[in-house]
C-alpha cells in the first residue's frame with residue numbers, strides 16, 4: 250500500500266465519520282428506496298460512488314485496491330447495507346459496461362451512480378431456481394418488438410425498482426443454455442401486462458416479489474448482448490458483480506461478533522448472569538472470533554488471487570460457503586446468548602441490533618445467489634476436479 | 640497484504656517438499672540441519688518456517704523438528720537480551736513437553752537461568768534430545784534432558800511419536816524466557832503442520848474419489864462424497880490462509896500477532912482433525928485399517944491438537960485479547 254493509498258484511506262474514514270446516516274434504514278418499500286437513493290446521491294456528490302468505474306460513466310477510474318479500502322472503511326464506519334442499490338451498482342452496472350451498447354451505458358450508468366435508478370434482478374422462476382437455465386418465461390420477437398409472457402419470482406425490490414434485468418427464453422428448441430436472452434425491462438412506469446406482487450419474508454420485510462408478464466411488449470433496443478446470448482451475459486460478469494464488496498461483508502460479520510461479545514458480557518434481563526459466564530457460550534464466542542479472523546485471511550487470499558489472475562476462480566466458493574455458514578452460526582449463538590430475551594423482536598430503532606431478525610434472515614445466506622449445496626458441487630467439480638453430478 | 644506465496648517462497652516450499660519426498664527420516668534431519676532450517680540462520684522468517692512445517696505435516700514426517708526450531712529461536716531470543724548463558728543454539732536438539740497438569744515455573748531471581756520447574760509432564764520424541772522444551776502462554780523453559788528423571792516410556796496414540804511420562808520434582812531450567820512470544824511462534828508452526836494434514840487428507844480423499852468406483856461410477860460423482868470433499872477444501876483453505884496471515888503478523892511484529900496465532904491454532908487444529916476424520920469415512924473399510932495412511936493423519940492431528948497449547952487454552956486467550964483492528 251502506497252502513501253497515496255493510506256491518504257485515501259484517511260480521507261475515506263473522515264468523510265464517512267461525518268456523513269454515514271445515523272437514522273435506521275427502513276426495511277422495505279418506498280421509504281427504503283428513498284433512504285438508499287439519498288445516501289447513494291450523497292456518496293456520489295462526495296466522490297465516493299463508482300471508485301473503480303470509468304470516468305465517462307461517472308466513476309473515478311481508481312484501482313480496485315482503492316475500491317477495497319473504501320468498502321472496508323465503509324463497513325467499519327457502520328455504513329448502511331447497500332439495500333435497494335445492490336443490483337444496480339454491483340450487477341446491472343458491471344453487466345452493461347461489459348455487454349451494453351454505448352446508448353445503454355450512457356443512459357443508465359451515470360444514473361445508477363447518482364442514485365436515480367433502482368434495479369431488480371429477474372432471473373429465478375417458480376420452476377427454475379438452482380437450475381436457472383431451465384427457465385421458461387417466453388420472449389417472442391415480433392418485428393422491432395419482443396413480447397414477454399411468463400412469471401419470475403423472488404425478485405428482490407421489484408415493487409420499488411425502475412428497471413429489471415430480465416432473462417427470457419427466445420429459442421425453446423435450442424439446448425437450454427443457448428436460447429436465453431438478457432433484457433432491460435422497465436418497471437416504473439409499469440408496461441401494460443406487467444404486475445408485481447410483494448411477498449413477505451420470514452423475518453418480516455416484504456421485498457421478494459412475484460412478477461407476472463402477460464404479453465408485455467418491449468422494443469428490441471432493450472436487448473443486452475446478442476439474442477440467445479443471455480447465458481454468456483449472465484456468467485461472464487459474475488465476479489465483477491461481487492468484486493471487492495466481500496471485504497465489507499467480512500468486516501460487518503466481524504462487527505456482529507464483537508457486538509455479540511459485548512452483549513454477552515452484560516447481565517440479561519431481570520438481572521440474569523452475563524451469558525459469557527457459561528463455559529460453553531464462552532468457548533463458542535471465542536471460536537466465532539477465531540473463525541471470523543480466519544474469514545478475513547481467506548478474503549485477503551481471494552483478493553490476492555484476483556490481483557494476480559483478474560478473477561477469484563471457483564475458489565471464490567470456498568470463502569462464500571464459509572462466510573454464509575459462519576454468519577448462521579454467529580446468529581444461532583446470538584439466540585443462545587439472549588436466552589429468554591430471544592422471544593422478543595426489538596426492531597432496528599436506536600441503532601440497536603435486532604438479533605432475532607438477523608437470526609431469521611441468516612437462513613437466506615445459504616440459499617440466495619446459489620445455494621450452499623450447489624456451491625459445494627462447484628468446489629467439488631471446478632476446484633477439486635471430481636466428476637460432474639448435474 | 641498479499642497472502643499468496645511469492646516466487647522465493649514458492650521455491651523454498653518446493654525445495655522442502657522435494658527433500659521430504661526423497662530423503663528417509665535420518666537423512667532428512669541432516670539435510671534440514673545442513674540447510675540451516677532449524678536455526679533460521681539463512682534469514683528465515685516465521686512465514687518461511689511455516690511453509691516448511693506445512694510440508695512436514697503433509698508428509699507426516701516424524702521427529703522433533705518443531706521443538707528444535709522453537710528451542711533454537713528461544714536461545715537466539717534470550718541470547719539477544721544478554722543472558723550470560725552459554726548455550727550454542729546449533730547444538731540443541733529439543734523434545735517437546737506437554738504439561739499433564741498445571742506445571743509451576745518459578746522464576747528465582749528474574750535471570751534467564753533462574754527458573755525452577757515442578758509438575759508432571761509428557762515428553763514427545765525424547766530419544767537423543769539434548770533438551771526438553773516447555774512452552775506456555777506465560778513463558779518458555781528449556782531444560783537439560785539430563786536434569787530430568789528418565790520417566791516411564793508409554794505408548795503414544797501416534798505410532799510415529801515416542802512418548803515418556805515423568806515428574807519434574809524441582810528441576811532448574813537451563814533457560815527461561817517470560818512472556819508469550821514463543822507460545823505465539825509455537826502456535827503458528829503447529830498450525831502450519833496441522834494445515835499440511837488438512838491439505839494432505841483433502842488430496843488423499845479427492846484422489847480416491849476420482850478412482851474408486853461403485854454403482855458404475857467414481858464415488859466422487861455422488862454428492863454425499865463430493866460435498867464432504869468440498870467441506871474439506873473449505874477447512875483446508877481457512878486453515879492455511881489464517882496460518883500464513885498469523886505468520887506474516889508475527890514477522891511484521893503487529894500488535895494483533897498473538898490473536899492471529901491463537902486463531903490459527905484453533906482453526907487449523909480443527910481442520911486437521913475433521914479432515915482426517917472425513918478422509919477415513921471417504922475411504923470406507925480400508926480407511927479403518929493400517930493398510931492406508933488415513934489413521935496416521937488422524938493420530939498426528941491429535942498430537943498437534945494437544946501440543947503448543949490445547950484448544951481450550953487458545954480459546955480462553957482469544958476472549959481476553961482486544962479484537963484486531
Ligand SMILES: Cc1cc2nc3c(=O)[nH]c(=O)nc-3n(C[C@H](O)[C@H](O)[C@H](O)COP(=O)(O)OP(=O)(O)OC[C@H]3O[C@@H](n4cnc5c(N)ncnc54)[C@H](O)[C@@H]3O)c2cc1C
Pocket residue numbers: 369370371372373374377378379380402403404405457613616617618619620621622623626639862
Ligand atoms: C433473500 C433472497 C433474495 C433473492 N433475490 C433474488 C433476486 O433478486 N432475483 C432472482 O432472480 N432470484 C433471487 N433469489 C432466488 C435465488 O436465486 C434462489 O432461491 C436460488 O437460486 C435457489 O433456488 P430455489 O429457491 O428455487 O431452490 P431449489 O433450486 O428448488 O432448491 C431447493 C433445495 O434443493 C437443493 N438442490 C437443488 N438442486 C440441487 C442439486 N443439483 N444438488 C444438490 N442439491 C440441490 C437446494 O440446495 C435446496 O436446498 C433470492 C433468494 C433469496 C433467498
